[in-house]
Amino acid sequence: MAEGMLAFAARRAGVNALLLLLVSLTGFMLLHATPGGPLAQFSLSPGMTSERLNQIAHSMGLDQPLWLQYVKWLGGLLKGDWGHSYRDHAPVLSIIISHLGATVELGLASLVISFLGGLAMGLIGALRAGEAIDALCSLVGVILLSLPTFWLGLVFIYFLSVRTGWFPAGGLMSPGHASATDRLRHLALPAMTLGLVSIPVWGAYIRSFAGDTLNQDHIRTARALGVPGWRIVLRRVLPAALLPLIPIAGVYLPTLLSGALVTETVFTWPGVGRLFLDSLQYRDYPVALGVLMFSAVLVLMCSLAAELLHHAADPRLRT
Amino acid sequence: MTLLSVRDLGVDFGGPLIVDGVSFSMKKGEIVALVGESGSGKSVASLALMGLLGRGNITGSAMLRLNDGRETDLVRIGPRERRGVLGRHVSMIFQDPLSSLDPIQTIGAQMREVLSLHCGLRGGKAQARAIELLHEVGIVDPQACLKLIPQRLSGGMRQRVLIAMAIAGEPELLLADEPTTALDVTVQAQVLRLLLSLRARSGMGMIFITHNLAVASSIADRVIVLYAGQVVEDAPADAFFAAPAMPYSKALLGAAPGIDSVFGARRLPTLRGQVPAPGERGVGCRFAPRCDAMRPTPCQTQMPDLLTIADGENEVHAVRCGRWEELAR
Amino acid sequence: MKSAEIILSIWAHLRSLRPRGRVAAYYIVFVVIACVAGPWVLPYGHAHIDLHHRFLSPISAGHPLGTDEIGRDLLTRVLMGGRVSLLVGLASTILSTVIGTTLGLVAGYNSGAARFLITTIIDATLCFPVVFLMLTLAAVLSPGVGTIIGIVTLVSWMEAARVVQAQTRVIRKMDYVTAVVAMGATDRYVLMREVLPNVAPAVIVSATLTIARAILLESYVSYLGYGVQPPDASWGNLLNNAQEYLESDPWLAIIPGVAIALTVTMFNLLGESLQDAIDPSIQAKGRRS
Ligand SMILES: Nc1ncnc2c1ncn2[C@@H]1O[C@H](COP(=O)(O)OP(=O)(O)O)[C@@H](O)[C@H]1O
Ligand code: SF4
Ligand SMILES: [Mg+2]
Numbered sequence: 001m002a003e004g005m006l007a008f009a010a011r012r013a014g015v016n017a018l019l020l021l022l023v024s025l026t027g028f029m030l031l032h033a034t035p036g037g038p039l040a041q042f043s044l045s046p047g048m049t050s051e052r053l054n055q056i057a058h059s060m061g062l063d064q065p066l067w068l069q070y071v072k073w074l075g076g077l078l079k080g081d082w083g084h085s086y087r088d089h090a091p092v093l094s095i096i097i098s099h100l101g102a103t104v105e106l107g108l109a110s111l112v113i114s115f116l117g118g119l120a121m122g123l124i125g126a127l128r129a130g131e132a133i134d135a136l137c138s139l140v141g142v143i144l145l146s147l148p149t150f151w152l153g154l155v156f157i158y159f160l161s162v163r164t165g166w167f168p169a170g171g172l173m174s175p176g177h178a179s180a181t182d183r184l185r186h187l188a189l190p191a192m193t194l195g196l197v198s199i200p201v202w203g204a205y206i207r208s209f210a211g212d213t214l215n216q217d218h219i220r221t222a223r224a225l226g227v228p229g230w231r232i233v234l235r236r237v238l239p240a241a242l243l244p245l246i247p248i249a250g251v252y253l254p255t256l257l258s259g260a261l262v263t264e265t266v267f268t269w270p271g272v273g274r275l276f277l278d279s280l281q282y283r284d285y286p287v288a289l290g291v292l293m294f295s296a297v298l299v300l301m302c303s304l305a306a307e308l309l310h311h312a313a314d315p316r317l318r319t
Numbered sequence: 320m321t322l323l324s325v326r327d328l329g330v331d332f333g334g335p336l337i338v339d340g341v342s343f344s345m346k347k348g349e350i351v352a353l354v355g356e357s358g359s360g361k362s363v364a365s366l367a368l369m370g371l372l373g374r375g376n377i378t379g380s381a382m383l384r385l386n387d388g389r390e391t392d393l394v395r396i397g398p399r400e401r402r403g404v405l406g407r408h409v410s411m412i413f414q415d416p417l418s419s420l421d422p423i424q425t426i427g428a429q430m431r432e433v434l435s436l437h438c439g440l441r442g443g444k445a446q447a448r449a450i451e452l453l454h455e456v457g458i459v460d461p462q463a464c465l466k467l468i469p470q471r472l473s474g475g476m477r478q479r480v481l482i483a484m485a486i487a488g489e490p491e492l493l494l495a496d497e498p499t500t501a502l503d504v505t506v507q508a509q510v511l512r513l514l515l516s517l518r519a520r521s522g523m524g525m526i527f528i529t530h531n532l533a534v535a536s537s538i539a540d541r542v543i544v545l546y547a548g549q550v551v552e553d554a555p556a557d558a559f560f561a562a563p564a565m566p567y568s569k570a571l572l573g574a575a576p577g578i579d580s581v582f583g584a585r586r587l588p589t590l591r592g593q594v595p596a597p598g599e600r601g602v603g604c605r606f607a608p609r610c611d612a613m614r615p616t617p618c619q620t621q622m623p624d625l626l627t628i629a630d631g632e633n634e635v636h637a638v639r640c641g642r643w644e645e646l647a648r
Numbered sequence: 649m650k651s652a653e654i655i656l657s658i659w660a661h662l663r664s665l666r667p668r669g670r671v672a673a674y675y676i677v678f679v680v681i682a683c684v685a686g687p688w689v690l691p692y693g694h695a696h697i698d699l700h701h702r703f704l705s706p707i708s709a710g711h712p713l714g715t716d717e718i719g720r721d722l723l724t725r726v727l728m729g730g731r732v733s734l735l736v737g738l739a740s741t742i743l744s745t746v747i748g749t750t751l752g753l754v755a756g757y758n759s760g761a762a763r764f765l766i767t768t769i770i771d772a773t774l775c776f777p778v779v780f781l782m783l784t785l786a787a788v789l790s791p792g793v794g795t796i797i798g799i800v801t802l803v804s805w806m807e808a809a810r811v812v813q814a815q816t817r818v819i820r821k822m823d824y825v826t827a828v829v830a831m832g833a834t835d836r837y838v839l840m841r842e843v844l845p846n847v848a849p850a851v852i853v854s855a856t857l858t859i860a861r862a863i864l865l866e867s868y869v870s871y872l873g874y875g876v877q878p879p880d881a882s883w884g885n886l887l888n889n890a891q892e893y894l895e896s897d898p899w900l901a902i903i904p905g906v907a908i909a910l911t912v913t914m915f916n917l918l919g920e921s922l923q924d925a926i927d928p929s930i931q932a933k934g935r936r937s
Pocket of ligand 1: 358360361363364
């Protein structure tokens with residue numbers, strides 16, 4: 001990498017700014033410039049006259065030139081005013097935040113599952129590189145990577161809920177029950193679904209980083225000095241494999257949202273992903289646009305946080 | 320007293336022998352230079368002794384006499400037993416001192432690990448001992464050094480740190496694979512002096528691997544020349560540099576004019592042709608294709624044995640050449 | 649002549665595939681043939697409704713995989729769905745490979761603004777949760793096979809671009825390319841004659857992996873109801889209503905899902921094996937020496 005630190009920072013900032021602008025512009029244009037546009041929801045309701053429609057358009061500022069609407073909307077975003085839902089007029093930002101908890105819960109639980117699974121798979125593969133178990137791990141990884149999330153969810157529902165009754169098939173909790181075990185039982189299947197399909201992502205990186213580290217001279221030195229194998233793995237291989245994973249995690253974590261969206265649909269999990277789908281269905285464009293922008297902001301925050309964390313954790317980057 | 324006795328050491332990776340019937344022995348506190356061109360099998364032989372090859376088939380034996388009088392065969396011991404030997408009785412340092420240290424742990428953390436492992440020292444005691452060791456290997460500000468990561472040290476300092484870690488368990492034998500090759504000439508001389516002074520103080524034996532005869536002449540008590548996996552000459556350093564018996568040794572020395580010691584010399588030896596690849600060896604002497612003294616018989620027809628040509632009290636001298644007697648006249 | 653060389657080298661790579669990859673290749677050929685020819689051979693049209701034979705379970709007389717909620721033959725529907733899913737996968741992969749390779753060549757060959765812009769767009773697109781973007785697009789555009797091909801292409805071209813860009817940068821700096829340039833070769837000549845043949849194997853690997861991902865993405869969007877619309881079948885939309893009947897007729901969900909999972913796995917395995925065949929060093933890299 002001949003790329004200097006400054007060029008890298010510039011590129012990073014460029015990517016971030018461009019991403020936000022790109023998402024906001026495409027999102028806005030898509031939802032406003034297409035046939036039907038933001039008014040589609042109203043024009044479908046019975047007894048709607050074109051006069052009344054114009055009135056609504058005017059009251060919502062939809063009769064202004066598109067670029068002006070975009071600028072106004074963008075300005076509002078920056079001020080924290082993300083508009084109001086067409087459905088119940090609640091502020092978009094607070095709707096998103098009220099759905100955030102469920103998604104975070106699902107995301108964290110699946111993250112724990114996928115990370116631990118990936119760690120085990122990656123380390124086994126690296127430590128037994130070239131052996132049968134390494135090949136098996138990579139095969140399992142490819143299969144997990146190829147499973148459609150929604151189908152895996154349905155399979156889990158059928159076998160672990162419908163057939164056996166071990167876990168509930170969906171929802172955040174049983175009505176009237178607010179116990180922790182009840183919530184965990186509801187969380188189990190969606191978290192497993194989303195977690196399993198993400199295992200190979202971590203597994204592949206950890207396999208590769210740990211493998212690189214194991215081939216380095218300092219591992220040989222440690223062994224030449226009599227350091228036991230488990231200690232080498234714990235103190236040298238693991239930190240060296242996890243450090244470069246931090247920035248990758250920063251990029252990867254937000255993409256979990258895609259998987260969360262599908263998982264939330266299968267398990268009727270009231271998170272941001274379902275909110276997005278519902279708002280698309282009801283043509284509730286302010287909310288859909290809001291979620292789109294929210295995920296873009298999340299991408300930026302995650303990658304920024306990861307970068308800071310990476311700098312704090314890697315002694316080579318400290319000056 | 321014998322420290323290490325290697326008998327018929329052989330290493331292959333499923334193909335031809337990379338190390339082929341290597342035998343030698345060394346005394347307590349002796350420094351043996353293992354010399355030979357790149358590719359002659361020096362590293363493979365030393366890693367085989369350490370059990371660090373990973374894969375490959377190792378045959379023969381390497382009996383190491385420990386300080387407490389026990390003997391252990393470095394070729395045969397199991398992994399668990401080996402962990403008790405490595406670092407405590409045998410240590411090894413390598414060519415590239417930067418990559419030989421963990422880049423993301425401080426020197427202090429890496430030294431403390433070794434100290435707790437081999438000396439049972441923790442906390443303040445480990446810290447004090449680490450400082451002492453770093454001082455011993457000539458690091459000027461040990462306290463500051465302990466807080467740094469390897470990246471921030473110069474090459475010479477890193478090699479000193481590695482030496483400090485290698486001697487922390489007070490081993491009887493140190494293997495050093497080209498430990499000065501990556502260093503500047505002046506730093507190289509300093510590190511060699513350090514190793515000599517450590518030997519003088521602790522009586523630690525050393526196998527010093529190098530392809531540089533000037534380096535060998537400035538540190539070795541004895542020189543063992545490896546060619547294409549075989550020992551071709553084994554001689555006391557004085558005798559070797561004064562009157563090498565094997566044409567290969569002569570050629571090596573002849574290609575490096577004015578060898579005195581590394582403290583003065585500049586050039587590395589050069590020779591026409593190169594070491595035959597393991598699969599391209601003839602039946603006769605492996606040096607024959609490059610040897611000026613080669614005669615079709617016996618050189619190309621029969622593999623010469625490693626013959627002892629002088630056997631004084633401390634002065635064993637052996638050579639592998641079918642014509643050494645003719646040539647000595 | 650160059651293209652003959654490329655084909656020869658691809659053939660050589662194919663022959664040196666690991667057993668895993670060969671199995672995958674056979675499977676893919678089999679599935680393609682089954683999906684293309686199957687519906688002609690089978691007695692029912694994919695939209696043949698038979699209300700007297702609803703919810704037949706698999707291994708029923710005349711319906712090896714059973715029938716769905718309105719008595720359509722599931723095997724026929726799976727094969728018809730396979731046509732669409734494979735078509736979407738193939739078409740969007742070809743499009744993304746062409747687009748990605750072109751952009752990658754431009755970004756890798758030029759330094760400065762063009763590279764900065766393209767790599768920035770690649771990074772930005774790569775880190776966005778793609779399903780959100782796809783659904784937004786699918787929701788406002790009129791649904792259909794063409795639309796879904798376009799959408800999948802839009803979120804799939806980056807992989808080829810990234811690979812080609814990196815490789816082009818390396819090849820550009822090679823001595824023999826510098827020599828050719830010094831002798832007055834045009835950019836076009838260098839790109840077509842020196843760079844393209846060398847990146848071709850990597851592009852084929854990335855395309856194989858892209859097909860796998862494209863099939864998966866199509867299934868997501870169709871499952872969520874924004875992709876291929878009934879009564880046309882695709883592997884994704886066969887699962888549309890399956891959740892409703894999960895309790896009584898689980899095979900309606902399980903069978904199309906197996907088709908997706910198996911096919912995507914095989915494309916991924918093929919890509920992985922091709923990668924190994926092209927660059928054995930990657931396979932060997934993890935091995936301890
Ligand atoms: N792990 C290995 N597998 C196969 N061959 C090896 C391996 N390590 C070294 N060799 C071969 O053994 C020979 C001797 O190598 P080496 O001991 O490193 O030489 P030296 O250290 O004397 O320069 C070389 O021909 C090398 O290719
Ligand atoms: S045996 Fe012959 S070829 Fe070999 S070193 Fe002696 S003289 Fe030279
Ligand atoms: Mg060596």
